[in-house]
Amino acid sequence: MIKEFRDFIARGNVLDLAVAVIIGAAFATIATSLTEDIIMPVIGAIFGGLDFSSYFVLLGPVPDGYSGSLADYAALKKAGAPVLGWGQFVTVLINFLILAFIIFLLIKAANKAMRRGPDAPAGPTETELLTEIRDELRRR
Structure with missing residues (x-):
């Protein structure tokens, strides 16, 4: 069982996921x-x-x-008073929307970069290759 666990942890996907979670947490702090x-x-x-x-x-x-x-939300909350902190919720909601929008922009840019791919020179067409093969066979 220990070997299976070690193999599971050593897989690239798990390590990539761990790195993504750590970077995501740091990014959330910035947001x-x-x-x-x-x-x-x-x-x-x-x-x-x-x-x-x-x-x-x-x-x-x-x-x-x-x-x-009685106007100090943090002190009332700490004292155990029943408070509905709607302002804090609005702040957290705005934080979430900003974070989600930034992630959307990052994924959109990554998808665009992946679609474009490296600029490789266009190779010969199928017809050009067949013509070259034919010409080579005639020369022999």
Whole structure:
């Protein structure tokens, strides 16, 4: 069983998949930063300083002993208050759409490059090859 597992891991497809997952996770981090650090602040500035990640609806009572602000989503969530963080969801949704669009562009470019293929010189046609063979046979 250990040999089978080793053979399974050593297969190229599994290693390629592992590399793809690691690169994908790193790429997702970049897309998250793009969304949270660049795009969402610009959207917030356009719409009057909105920070979508802090928009929420308080669904129930605040836990006893909570002394923080009732407008602090992260603190309320950490304290265990029932909150519906719709603003954070909007931020994550935008992050997903950006990531999906970038992946779409990468796959589209890869497919275009694969269709084009290397620029190989055009070889002789079938008729030209048959003519050459005929002429060679006549010379003999």
